[in-house]
Amino acid sequence: MNQHIHCIVSDCHYWNQGNKCHANEILVATDKFGASQPDKVDASMATQLTPESAGTCMETCCKSFIPKGSNKATADNISKMS
Secondary structure (H helix, E strand, C coil): CCCCCCCCCCCCCCCEEEECCCEECEEEEEEEHHHCCCCCCHHHHHHHHCCCCCCCCCCCCCCCCCCCCCCCCCCCCEEEEC
């Protein structure tokens, strides 16, 4: 089965046409967690992180976001699928 993560954040490094995320992994976290951690804390570290309750979808964020053209494209150790 071919599955996709859909994303409408067009200025993300991993965004691709058809509103598809081309990151090989993503980390969805609470806003609180996302705001308190550096960019290098991402999906590659997921097994070491403690789960948190968000309460609502409005309290969540995609921690894998990297701005297009950013020099931080390798900060999270996540690669872009071809």
